[in-house]
Amino acid sequence: MxxxxxxxxxxxxxxxxxxxxxxxxxxxxxxxxxxxxxxxxxxxxxxxxxxxxxxxxxxxxxxxxxxxxxxxxxxxxxxxxxxxxxxxxxxxxxxxxxxxxxxxxxxxxxxxxxxxxxxxxxxxQFPPEAQIEEIGTLHFEGWRLDMRQRSLIAKDGTVTVLGGADYQMLRLLLRHPHRTLNRDFLHRQIYGRERGPLDRAVDVCISRLRQMLGPTIIRTVRNSGYALPVDVSIDA
The missing domain is CATH 3.40.50.2300 (Response regulator)
Known part of the structure; x- marks a missing residue:
């Protein structure tokens, strides 16, 4: 091979x-x-x-x-x-x-x-449970995440191609709606290493996503991490 x-x-x-x-x-x-x-x-x-x-x-x-x-x-x-x-x-x-x-x-x-x-x-590389869903589209609050093209589609049809970290972060939050994901977990999943005491990479990535989605869809959970308190559906 x-x-x-x-x-x-x-x-x-x-x-x-x-x-x-x-x-x-x-x-x-x-x-x-x-x-x-x-x-x-x-x-x-x-x-x-x-x-x-x-x-x-x-x-x-x-x-x-x-x-x-x-x-x-x-x-x-x-x-x-x-x-x-x-x-x-x-x-x-x-x-x-x-x-x-x-x-x-x-x-x-x-x-x-x-x-x-x-x-x-x-x-x-993605977790085994995610392989089937990589070909689908996630729907939430009028938005769509197209996992074929790694693009975010707004309510008015505007398409934004997401960078690697932004795509992985949003996809991870959408895979766990209504759950709080702590910063250390998000950092390991997205960046592949442990988070340092001054490392704000997760917060910066969340800030970029909020600029696209608006300030309310991703919720900050004090002293813990972030949550996406919205319903999510998927189609293939």
Whole structure:
């Protein structure tokens, strides 16, 4: 059986970093391409469809945050953000723009490879009980979540393609309506690792969903987590 080759696009204006990462990822069995700007990234995407994009925050012209926002609007490709800024607020902004994970420079390429595998595993693999429902549509409060296209359809028909974390979070809440899911559980399910004491990735993801759905559908349960107190139905 032929093994699937994972394809990665590295977007960074530092040629040395691009060459290092592409060589390392290639040695690890992945196929890697690089681009040194947002404009170059869009050109590469015309002929090379990656499974994941590693995107630097500080780029000439359009910066990584704006590119991440545009990628999230146009595609479902997961994004890992590279940043030289270690402050929590900078990481939070990246997550708010739709990044699936972040890594702070300088970093060990082995850590990046591990994060790539975690993000892709999270995107591609689901609990066994969910396999049948991945081809259906979930209905709630006049909204629809199309699990074929990973898109959220509003009452007026407006379609929003959801990023990996946003899709997984909403789908998880919809799979457990009227139940409180605590932050640690949500973090493990969505991000594939334990939640740190200052990690707000779950809260940031919920905030993005509330911007789409309105402030009342997802309820905050104080000192615990979040709940979706609405009825949910599914059709295939």
């Amino acid at each position: 032929q093994t699937e080759v994972i394809k990665i696009l590295v977007v960074d204006d530092d040629r040395e970093i691009c060459d290092l990462l592409c060589e390392y990822l290639g040695d690890a069995g992945l196929t890697a391409r690089s681009a040194d700007s947002g404009e170059a990234m869009w050109r590469v995407l015309e002929r090379f469809l990656p499974d994941l994009i590693v995107l630097d925050l500080m780029l000439p012209g359009v910066d990584g945050l704006e590119l991440c926002r545009t990628l999230r609007e146009r595609t479902q490709i997961p994004v890992i953000m590279l940043t030289a800024r270690g402050a929590p607020v900078d990481r939070i902004i990246g997550l708010e723009m739709g990044a699936d994970d972040y890594i702070v420079k300088p970093f060990d390429p082995r850590e990046l490879l591990a994060r790539i595998k975690v993000v892709l595993r999270r995107i591609r």
